[in-house]
Amino acid sequence: MSTPYQIVVCGSIVPDPLQTLEPAAGPAGPALKNEMMLPAVLDPWAWHALFEAAHLAKGAPGSKVWLVSIAPKAKLQQVMMIVAQKAPFELVAVDGPSSGFTEAAEAAAILADAIKAIPGLDMKKLLVFGGWESASRGAGATMQIVGERLGVTDQFQGVDKLTVAGDGSMEILERIEGGKHQVSKCAGPPAVFGWATGNLPEPPNNPQTGMMNMRTIMPSLQRAKPAKLGAEGVKFVSVTQPSQRRDTQIVKDTPPDEVAKQIVAWITGG
Amino acid sequence: METILVLAHTETDGSLAKPALEALGAAKSLGGTLIIGLVGENVQAAAHRIAGCGAAKFLAVSGADFTQARYATDAAAAEAIAKTAGASIIVAPATSRWNRVLSGVAHRLGGRADTHVTAISAAAGAISINRWYYRQRMEAVIQRAQRPWVIALDPGCCEAWQGDAGTATVENVAVALAEAQKRTTVTGVKAPAADQQTIRPDAPLLLVAGAGWTKKQADGQTHVPEAEKLILGFLKLTQASLGGSKSLVDLGGEGQAVLSFMTHLHQIGQTGSTPRHQKGLSTCCHGEEPHTVGWRFVNERRAISLDPNCGWARGKADVLYVADAFAVMAKVNEQLAAKKSA
Ligand SMILES: Cc1cc2nc3c(=O)[nH]c(=O)nc-3n(C[C@H](O)[C@H](O)[C@H](O)COP(=O)(O)OP(=O)(O)OC[C@H]3O[C@@H](n4cnc5c(N)ncnc54)[C@H](O)[C@@H]3O)c2cc1C
Numbered sequence: 044m045s046t047p048y049q050i051v052v053c054g055s056i057v058p059d060p061l062q063t064l065e066p067a068a069g070p071a072g073p074a075l076k077n078e079m080m081l082p083a084v085l086d087p088w089a090w091h092a093l094f095e096a097a098h099l100a101k102g103a104p105g106s107k108v109w110l111v112s113i114a115p116k117a118k119l120q121q122v123m124m125i126v127a128q129k130a131p132f133e134l135v136a137v138d139g140p141s142s143g144f145t146e147a148a149e150a151a152a153i154l155a156d157a158i159k160a161i162p163g164l165d166m167k168k169l170l171v172f173g174g175w176e177s178a179s180r181g182a183g184a185t186m187q188i189v190g191e192r193l194g195v196t197d198q199f200q201g202v203d204k205l206t207v208a209g210d211g212s213m214e215i216l217e218r219i220e221g222g223k224h225q226v227s228k229c230a231g232p233p234a235v236f237g238w239a240t241g242n243l244p245e246p247p248n249n250p251q252t253g254m255m256n257m258r259t260i261m262p263s264l265q266r267a268k269p270a271k272l273g274a275e276g277v278k279f280v281s282v283t284q285p286s287q288r289r290d291t292q293i294v295k296d297t298p299p300d301e302v303a304k305q306i307v308a309w310i311t312g313g
Numbered sequence: 314m315e316t317i318l319v320l321a322h323t324e325t326d327g328s329l330a331k332p333a334l335e336a337l338g339a340a341k342s343l344g345g346t347l348i349i350g351l352v353g354e355n356v357q358a359a360a361h362r363i364a365g366c367g368a369a370k371f372l373a374v375s376g377a378d379f380t381q382a383r384y385a386t387d388a389a390a391a392e393a394i395a396k397t398a399g400a401s402i403i404v405a406p407a408t409s410r411w412n413r414v415l416s417g418v419a420h421r422l423g424g425r426a427d428t429h430v431t432a433i434s435a436a437a438g439a440i441s442i443n444r445w446y447y448r449q450r451m452e453a454v455i456q457r458a459q460r461p462w463v464i465a466l467d468p469g470c471c472e473a474w475q476g477d478a479g480t481a482t483v484e485n486v487a488v489a490l491a492e493a494q495k496r497t498t499v500t501g502v503k504a505p506a507a508d509q510q511t512i513r514p515d516a517p518l519l520l521v522a523g524a525g526w527t528k529k530q531a532d533g534q535t536h537v538p539e540a541e542k543l544i545l546g547f548l549k550l551t552q553a554s555l556g557g558s559k560s561l562v563d564l565g566g567e568g569q570a571v572l573s574f575m576t577h578l579h580q581i582g583q584t585g586s587t588p589r590h591q592k593g594l595s596t597c598c599h600g601e602e603p604h605t606v607g608w609r610f611v612n613e614r615r616a617i618s619l620d621p622n623c624g625w626a627r628g629k630a631d632v633l634y635v636a637d638a639f640a641v642m643a644k645v646n647e648q649l650a651a652k653k654s655a
Pocket of ligand 1: 060528557597600602620637
């Protein structure tokens with residue numbers, strides 16, 4: 044018999060990675076140029092976490108998935124139009140910045156409070172999912188602190204695989220150095236998982252799931268309370284964009300043998 | 314003046330890995346009182362190894378329970394050492410083991426952590442760190458009011474400490490573990506067989522394979538077995554590390570023809586890794602922004618693509634060869650082999 048889980052996925056939104064980003068000075072510290080105009084997506088590693096959550100929930104009848112997100116409400120609503128079609132979940136929205144220049148510790152405090160406020164939350168069933176790093180702050184800090192605030196000290200980062208055994212214990216594969224995975228066994232919930240890419244392909248759009256999700260998404264967005272999220276105690280001395288452009292030399296119409304010679308000379312030339 | 318704790322864990326053989334020595338090197342450059350904190354099954358050899366570093370104290374949490382890289386016990390060990398040291402700055406190597414726990418530990422200490430730090434400096438009494446935001450798209454220099462300040466330094470960013478081994482007296486810090494802290498057991502490491510290990514973080518050269526290797530070529534056919542042979546042949550001759558584009562590593566999940574040795578661990582970029590290598594050669598990859606952000610720390614870059622308008626042509630590579638990678642890599646391997654046997 045499989046145990047039902049309460050799976051809470053933490054994930055915010057980030058600018059579409061295809062966009063060019065530039066720093067700009069905002070009223071409360073650094074920001075992105077035209078931040079509110081940039082098209083956004085669900086933070087990619089949290090996106091994977093959501094698929095894994097849905098997959099796990101499907102295999103354990105009675106399970107439920109929540110997505111807890113701190114983001115500017117209007118933008119979150121846009122992103123939800125896409126995300127909602129991918130997997131069944133209930134949204135818990137908090138209205139706040141999704142900027143990478145805010146503090147992980149402050150975001151974690153807000154997320155932990157939002158999780159604690161979920162009606163019927165049962166620590167014996169709780170799995171907290173998220174991306175192992177965000178595409179904005181890229182710190183890998185938020186999930187750990189959420190776990191600490193919830194008193195969960197079975198934590199895993201860079202998770203690529205979670206397998207539940209017949210006795211309810213979980214086997215976890217975490218990325219470590221040199222293209223390897225550390226294998227661990229955890230007795231069961233509660234636990235925190237910061238997901239890397241996992242193994243699941245992006246699920247196809249399911250308009251029915253989308254419609255079902257929208258029933259909770261819209262009220263959640265309407266209810267979303269504004270949260271104070273900044274970077275207290277941090278002084279940004281500078282934020283700069285490196286000069287990325289190289290003066291590319293383009294070599295065309297050259298026989299493979301000659302191209303190879305140049306490459307070999309470059310590789311072996313110390 | 315800050316009290317600086319260098320927090321390191323030992324490897325399974327009891328040694329200190331290079332990232333730990335780099336953290337020590339960086340910490341030494343800050344001045345201040347230095348304390349060393351070590352976690353591992355047996356830390357005495359590691360302490361002797363760095364005995365000459367000028368530390369005021371060597372603290373340690375050791376024993377069989379601390380062999381494993383496990384959140385609950387590592388966090389407890391790091392917390393106990395930090396509290397005993399009373400340090401205001403904690404510098405640690407950003408290994409996978411420490412990355413898993415340091416932010417949680419900073420929270421327990423009432424401080425803050427900064428991770429993926431690429432440089433630390435001290436000037437006019439203030440410590441500054443460098444770190445990147447938005448997946449290596451912009452770099453910030455920051456200072457912090459909160460203490461303790463945990464700084465996790467990315468490997469390969471600072472000079473490793475070099476100095477004399479000697480005799481270090483280690484003070485043990487007691488950590489009483491509850492059963493609840495052992496609900497997780499590390500059972501092992503899953504790795505490809507040594508001769509199939511194609512991710513080599515310390516290699517000077519990175520070879521990136523893109524989805525083009527699996528696409529139909531000029532003759533209307535795919536040539537996946539040949540692609541595999543060329544790539545593996547090159548890796549064998551150069552001992553380069555192998556990376557891939559997302560499109561290539563995703564193919565497996567989509568049931569298409571794949572290069573059998575490619576996994577998600579090879580992926581470079583936005584949702585992949587950002588390795589450090591002196592040189593990088595991209596093959597059959599388009600060089601789109603979400604891919605090339607992973608090349609931030611690859612110094613010299615060359616690419617082979619059939620498309621003269623690919624991303625590499627637009628300032629992402631030093632040299633773009635507009636050529637057929639199948640033909641070029643066959644010749645490269647031939648020439649490298651000839652060079653070897655010469
Ligand atoms: C949220 C998000 C996250 C992403 N994260 C990542 C990431 O982490 N890493 C990543 O790589 N991408 C990432 N991407 C995808 C990225 O935008 C590109 O789609 C991807 O990098 C394309 O891979 P490719 O260049 O290998 O494939 P393609 O775009 O298919 O390009 C193949 C190239 O091969 C060339 N080619 C074909 N045959 C030959 C030949 N015989 N010789 C030479 N050249 C040949 C073609 O001309 C072409 O330029 C992400 C996208 C999104 C939306």
